[in-house]
Amino acid sequence: MTAPALPRSNAGTGLSLLVVAAVIVGAAYALAGLGQTASLPVNLFPFLIVIFGLMALAYVAMRRLAPNAEPTLVPIVALLNGLGYVVIARLNKDLAANQAMWTAIGVAAFVATLVLVRRAADLERYRYLLMVAGIFLLLAPLMPGIGSTKNGARLWLEVGPFSLQPGELAKIALAIFFASYLVERRELLAPGSLPTDALAARARAIGPLVGAWALSIIVMVAEKDLGSSTLFFALFVAMLWVAAGGYLWPLLGLSMFSIGSVIAWSSFGHVQERVRIWIDPWSKASSDGFQLVQAAFAFAAGGVVGTGLARGTPQKIPAVATDLVFAAVGEELGLVGAAAVIAAFALIVVIGLRIAQRAERPFEQLLATGLTTIVGVQSFLIIGGVTRLLPLTGITLPFVSYGGSSIIANWILIALLLRISSGDRLERPVRMASRRAR
């Protein structure tokens, strides 16, 4: 398990990237202000300063608390978060102030995670606690009284004036549990050499897989949340395959997911509806297909270079600030801007998987893989849904969509990735020094 000889980024690169991100976001904000006739910049300028301050704070906290961490991740996240903020500010001034607050809480959670989790390996100790917490969070919206249904999906918790999506945090808790569990069991799960009692042992090892499958079906059926259940299952299969290897697990996982999908499709009207409007939104352009049709019109209106910020009409798309925010990006920033956002997510995946490959211990490797998979698959699912590559499922675009739970959970996720990369960098010079000493 040797890391490929990729060039490593240094702190200077990270800082200059952060400045580039700030310049891009600031320029986007200024352009949005020019595009709108109303006095957008005057009203919301303080919030933009707050966003800049938060991104700088996140970077400084990373340099202090995880000095050897990969420095390029925070600037990319800052770019996405900042760009998302500008788009949301342009769409809805009331949401902009909230989004600034959520970003502040997200960055605070980021710093807190770096403070509390000094070594990634510490997390292994809490794996069963995290598993229980994860399952609890995933199923919490089903509880009467605090659970609430929005847009047909029951995945919200009403806490005072705020509504939270606990599923966003559950993914992280379960990724940690899976990483720890799979690292321990991977000898049993690996194809090839079978001990004598292999069959029984394998059956036992399969248990969690079936459990995960059942959980994702429950989420799909009871909460009607196709996006989270797909993401959750993809995360589990990816981690299982990376841990154990072979083609058995991915094939088994895929076929189980297919069976689950077919059952869900044949038993539930809302699943059939999702598939139908994916294949042909046009025949229901003014009812169920309205959202997708409007999103398609938005992308077409944007063309290659976009209408320019605040110069399109993305308000025509339902849920444009949350799940369909990418359509607003496509309309106003065009193919160029939308492709840049996709590229930013691709970069997070590349950097995240590089952190995974560099990590010293299998647990950290697998955890980094899982966390990266969450960001990659989630952005793929929602962008694919909005562009009609996949059926549309209601999940957020990490860092860009409006929404507290998503922002907070993804900042925590980045903090964990950085903690893993920091650990790997901490050890390396020591080892090299000892080698030199020899």
Add this chain to the structure above:
Amino acid sequence: MTGRIQRLGLILGVGFCLLLVALTRLQVVDAAKLTSDPRNTRGLTAAFSADRGLIQTADGVVLAKSVPSNDEFKRQRQYPEGALFAPVTGYLSFTFGADGAERAFNKDLVGGTLTAGDRTLRDLFNGNSKKTEDVTLTINAAVQRVAASSLGNRKGAVVAIDPTTGAILAMVNFPTFDPNPLAAHTQDNVRNAYNALSNDPAHPLLPRGYRESYAPGSTFKVVTSSAAFDRAPELTTKNYPTLTQLPLPRSGGRSLRNFGGERCGGVITDLLRVSCNTGFAQMGLDMGGDDLSAEAQAFGFDNKPPFDLPAAATSRFPDANEFKRNEPGVAFSAIGQQNVSATPLQMALVAAAIANDGVIMTPHVLGSVRDDRGNAVRTYDAKQWRKATSPETAAAVKAMMIEVAASGTATRARVSGVTVAAKTGTAQTGTGSAHAWLIAFAPAEAPKVAVAVIVESQPGVGEATGGRIAAPIASDVMAAALKK
């Protein structure tokens, strides 16, 4: 494990590439098709959101303006004067399109008639690739206000025109409508407002001045008189017998009666002064349908007026062939009944033709178009529409119309200090009610204003009805127009 991590990256990478393919399909390959899809309202929204110039009166009263709004349309169209000018401005609605000046001068208002050279580099950078233009109408707000208040809450219309240029000075009707609710951005409210207006049996949305036709009644006798001078001069000296009713030829013993059993007769001047139906009916029969029809067409009947507001109605006079099958019809048509219909605008043009030596100038509401820096983009140049009659005939008919105002049925149309020429009309609409008409111009020596007034469905059928009800309105409007 690192190998599989790398392969996982590859799989996700393929996924991201597929996203770029899907994105390219939407934003490049299918973009044109999606943009032109009839369900795509973005183009409409953009057009509706575009900045739009002012519409104002000749005396500088703002009738329509666009102010910033914080919704998807970015701008709200406002009509500060409400219903008063609606017959001219019309409305601009996202759901129901545009009417009136908003529709007629849309291109100017959105800056579309400016040439590329008028746009500066700075405008391109500001995104103001199109500058708006302000439209100034010929309408005079003071005259419009007087016309509306004088008409009051009586169904009808008033049109005032400058006979020498064709410029419309006032055009009002009752009932009318407030264009503001139609320009609102909450589509349900707009729909409700529009449906209420269009289902109203009184038709408040109808610009009666130029889009509704009525039997012109005795005001048409001005055209019949002109026809006599132009085409059958012998009739202008003929002494018509004093009658209460005129037996009609080939009608199976039917006859045409004067209102209220009045007795009248004499030469043409006497006939016009008291508006003698039997006399003019006989004159029509004497002259024949060919001449009467030709004269009506010379005055603009059966021709769509080249008016610059949209969808002006064409006034109708029966074709000469129609009279061949129905000879008594000539008698009725000569007094503006039966198959004759005219818009108030058309009857104002009849008065204007007499006032302007027989020449009808093209009617218009457009004064000038200016860019956002106040430079004139274009100015309306007065032009002739048609020659209705000769200057000599016009002078003769004018003299008779002066008599009508001085001592005939239209004495209430007089304006103190100036000579008024006028003709009343009472068009029967059924038993016991009639449309009260008046056409007039002043000052008779050098006319500056011609008017047509109609008040619909007034009780009392008699020659006095037009003079009693419509004449005072005409008097007020002419006085206001001469004061401006």
